[in-house]
Amino acid sequence: MKYKETAVITEQREIAPDIFSMWLQTDAIAKEAVPGQFISLYSHDKSRMLPRPVSICQIDGTKGRVRLVYRIAGKGTEEFSGYGKGDTLEVVGPLGNGFPLNREYDRVFLVGGGIGIPPMAGLAERLPGEKLIVAGYRNSEVFLKEELEKNGKLYLASEDGSVGTKGNVLDAVRENHLTAQALFACGPAPMLRALKAYAAEQGMDCYLSLEERMACGVGACLACVCRSMDVDAHTHVKNKRICKDGPVFSADEIDLG
Amino acid sequence: MKYKETAVITEQREIAPDIFSMWLQTDAIAKEAVPGQFISLYSHDKSRMLPRPVSICQIDGTKGRVRLVYRIAGKGTEEFSGYGKGDTLEVVGPLGNGFPLNREYDRVFLVGGGIGIPPMAGLAERLPGEKLIVAGYRNSEVFLKEELEKNGKLYLASEDGSVGTKGNVLDAVRENHLTAQALFACGPAPMLRALKAYAAEQGMDCYLSLEERMACGVGACLACVCRSMDVDAHTHVKNKRICKDGPVFSADEIDLG
Amino acid sequence: MEFRTSVNLAGVELKNPVMTASGTFGSGAEYSEFYDLGALGAVVTKGVANVPWPGNPTPRIAETASGMLNAIGLQNPGIDVFIERDIPFLRRFDTKIIVNVCGKTIADYCEVVEKLSDQPVDMLEINVSCPNVKEGGIAFGQKPEALETVTREVKKYARQPVIMKLSPNVTDITEMARAAEAGGADVLSLINTLTGMKIDIHRRTFAIANQTGGLSGPAVKPVAVRMVYQAARAVSLPVIGMGGICNGEDAMEFILAGAAAVSVGTANFNNPYAAKETAEGIQAYMEKYQIGDIKDLIGAVHL
Amino acid sequence: MEFRTSVNLAGVELKNPVMTASGTFGSGAEYSEFYDLGALGAVVTKGVANVPWPGNPTPRIAETASGMLNAIGLQNPGIDVFIERDIPFLRRFDTKIIVNVCGKTIADYCEVVEKLSDQPVDMLEINVSCPNVKEGGIAFGQKPEALETVTREVKKYARQPVIMKLSPNVTDITEMARAAEAGGADVLSLINTLTGMKIDIHRRTFAIANQTGGLSGPAVKPVAVRMVYQAARAVSLPVIGMGGICNGEDAMEFILAGAAAVSVGTANFNNPYAAKETAEGIQAYMEKYQIGDIKDLIGAVHL
């Protein structure tokens, strides 16, 4: 089920420059959400009609809360960052499919790049088995480090080398001679492309969370498609809807170009 | 001079159902404002581009504050009513000409109808001489009574007779056998029309504050005109700009139709 | 007092005047997760062609002030899958089914219309005004003669009443409305999207891959109300009004301007309940002003 | 590094590409209370006719989503008062003066243009696209032949470069742009307002007395950018872009789309400093991306 709720912000703080962490009281959504799903946030400013899709970072089903961690990327996220405890936001969710949690792997990679790191925190909490978490940052402005360390072994990479391996997430994997049976990732497109190739090379199962501009967020408008290897079930034209068929795809389903 | 300021709300409360009183810290504007002038308030919601003109109710030049009293009439005023102490609003002002304060009258009428009452509070504070204040309400939901009583003798009228004279402001004038040398008024168009006729009949000087939909609020766009008796200085077509040549006009300048 | 919200479009009785705007509601499946589609007068489907269309490259949409641009490019599974899957799905709800038809040539339109002729759908809406595909579509929607011709041809194959959907990208909407009427249209719907463009100034490129896209949402509502008003007075056909409707108050503007029914489009993206709430809002308006029959409000703006 | 913001329009050198949109800035007097008009490339005045025009009844404006409707009806004091009062006023500022001219007949336009021919104004902008007056205006702006004729006639009397201001209420803006070019226009400006309507559903009447009005503001920006892009590629004249510009980022969209200069209109009503801040914003963009000359950005969107 999907719900539209008026969520109440129970906590918001800036956890790194321009990166905000927000806990939302949103009972129905929190109860059903799984890691890898996202929710649509709506602006109070009515000049902005479209939802802002944001991945669920952590889920507190007991308290009925979800945590979002987002970067200020434009006017909408800037608006959200100005709200505080007690303010409300219209939200719709949980949306999309989430990462597969039912496969039994002994050891998995959870790889997050930049603002793709947050969903890895919630995934690490729910995924069984040993977790090797690789988080790629731009620089020393790291965030969610504690949350990630709690549920797995954390390896850092940074573009400027100020923390962890200097380079990208794959550099960190290689530098630390890491191996696993499967790979779960979220981050910028070039990173996902490289990870897909790496997983194929290593014979790992690979699940990637994609992004695209969205309008409906629920699968109705066909704005957010990605190319798929096979004809899709919905329109039979090798286009999958990221909001509905994804955002998490098995890497071999999709054509990353 | 006119100023654009980011005004800080120092106090806001609902003083009658749907009627709000708001004090704004707006130093430059407060220093120069005179009763009868108005300020333009801008929505934070960018789907609403146009200013909301609101008359200045009271001026505290020392503290650099102005008070506005407004009724929720639509989305813009609804937005404003949701803000509280410490929130900010973009404002431009002081706008328009204000009531003439330099004429010496022994006794004057200050007449306000409905949401035209607020400017009478500030005018009563600044106008010399004896003041007979006539305030017309819809019903028993009166507001600003104390402020008005402080600076003149207050007579009430209400449409349903629940306070003061049952009827309109002129009914209250007649019932109390009031007379004066001049009349200053703000309120709905039918009231102003009746007052203009009454003042002419009684040989009183008469100053009326008018309203019209505004776009620029500063005299540039010619949205807010009223018909004038003589050719206007600006466009020579018997149209005066309420925002610039008014909102206060000598009744004999204007054609109320 | 009873409040009658039903309207009649070319013999089809809708329980209320609210439908969905084509392309914003799929074939209803996604929004049926939020509410019973039986709350609506009709569901208008995404445009369907004779064969599957892959649509345009991404990005396909961009947000604009109080609106959005889209260039989906009419991605659709083709009429065969549609008939097999979408019609049976929609039949489960107590609402009318209106199939939006797109094509590149007159023959394409006729092929789809013919395939639908024995299907349990209530009306057909012919999209001759999509600005987002290179061939066909918009060309028919911008020239009166072409519009009249395509209308006439389609009518030959149609068993259901035909709605011609007009483009707002024209100098004179009344000329187009009359052309559709002359061609035998049963109903008109308008407006489709206004052609627009957004530039990403930081990347110095177009915000959507197709360069231009169709503008929709509250931004276009004043243009839409004006055109509905003009079209409704120019012809004697019922008119379905759309463009920026978010709630009952917006819908009432169109109805007072002359629309016999209204569609909710972009607003669904802002609020999945928008269409349902629009129907409720119309009812609330009638109750507030004690108007017993919505028909008494159609075109009832004072001159 | 130095940043050159000056642009040249038909031989007239503007210190920066930002001007005011006609009708939103009077003749500058009111906004000169906020800042020195010398901050702008040019001031474009409210439309002026051969004789005073009283304009339309009120209400003349209505707010719409991210925009507004206006039907001022070109109230103006006539060319004689304008020459006597407004030109000397504007001459006090270090900015170019562009006079917007309106009329009901070709003879009206020519009369005003002739009277301005020996006046110290830099350019003339011919408004053939005002939707808010019954006669004239818009008719010239919607038919290519009429546009070409009025352009040619006006050019006979004009000593200053002539800007033809195009209406967006047309099927094909490139056809109109070419017609103006064929008639001898020196510069094009677009867009004027889109014809729109708003209905007051509670009073069941039109929100503005004139029934229809011109839609402007951010709502129309995508349509305006698209038309500027199309027009700039259709002709070899410089194009002045406008429609919803509120800041330097909006202005950059138009410049990248092909506009050699831009006008700020409705935004002045939201922020009296809008035009000045737009000029500053363009400069900031150039600094951010280290572009030394604005001319290198005109039409520089990647295909």
Ligand SMILES: Cc1cc2nc3c(=O)[nH]c(=O)nc-3n(C[C@H](O)[C@H](O)[C@H](O)COP(=O)(O)OP(=O)(O)OC[C@H]3O[C@@H](n4cnc5c(N)ncnc54)[C@H](O)[C@@H]3O)c2cc1C
């Ligand atoms: C499934 C999904 C999950 C996401 N999860 C996160 C997250 O956990 N944390 C986070 O910081 N960001 C996340 N994003 C990106 C986030 O949606 C955008 O940063 C945000 O929408 C920007 O909005 P804005 O108003 O600030 O920017 P603007 O640029 O002003 O937005 C304008 C429009 O573009 C859209 N848009 C802009 N950037 C993106 C983008 N990168 N992806 C999709 N649409 C975009 C907006 O939704 C809006 O409609 C996610 C995106 C998707 C699709």
Ligand SMILES: Cc1cc2nc3c(=O)[nH]c(=O)nc-3n(C[C@H](O)[C@H](O)[C@H](O)COP(=O)(O)OP(=O)(O)OC[C@H]3O[C@@H](n4cnc5c(N)ncnc54)[C@H](O)[C@@H]3O)c2cc1C
């Ligand atoms: C000079 C002047 C002084 C005013 N002083 C006061 C005051 O002291 N207290 C008070 O409560 N109201 C006052 N008003 C009326 C006030 O401006 C409107 O109630 C307010 O603009 C409504 O905005 P809204 O967004 O709530 O309503 P909406 O109806 O949503 O507004 C839509 C548009 O219409 C305009 N508008 C709506 N009603 C009016 C109106 N009555 N007059 C002018 N424009 C209107 C708005 O400014 C806006 O542009 C004054 C109006 C003028 C012209």
Ligand SMILES: Cc1cc2nc3c(=O)[nH]c(=O)nc-3n(C[C@H](O)[C@H](O)[C@H](O)COP(=O)(O)O)c2cc1C
């Ligand atoms: C994402 C999207 C897809 C659309 N697809 C179609 C379509 O397939 N066929 C069609 O006739 N109109 C299509 N339209 C136009 C809408 O049906 C409608 O005419 C227009 O958006 C104006 O209404 P609105 O402002 O309420 O959205 C589409 C609009 C949008 C926003």
Ligand SMILES: Cc1cc2nc3c(=O)[nH]c(=O)nc-3n(C[C@H](O)[C@H](O)[C@H](O)COP(=O)(O)O)c2cc1C
């Ligand atoms: C209140 C108002 C008055 C206008 N008057 C004129 C005019 O006299 N002559 C003219 O050519 N355009 C006139 N316009 C159109 C503007 O110059 C401009 O083309 C249009 O508003 C689009 O720009 P914007 O969205 O920045 O306002 C007027 C616009 C408004 C809002």
Ligand code: FES
């Ligand atoms: S955003 Fe509409 S289908 Fe994905």
Ligand code: FES
């Ligand atoms: S509101 Fe523009 S002249 Fe008064």
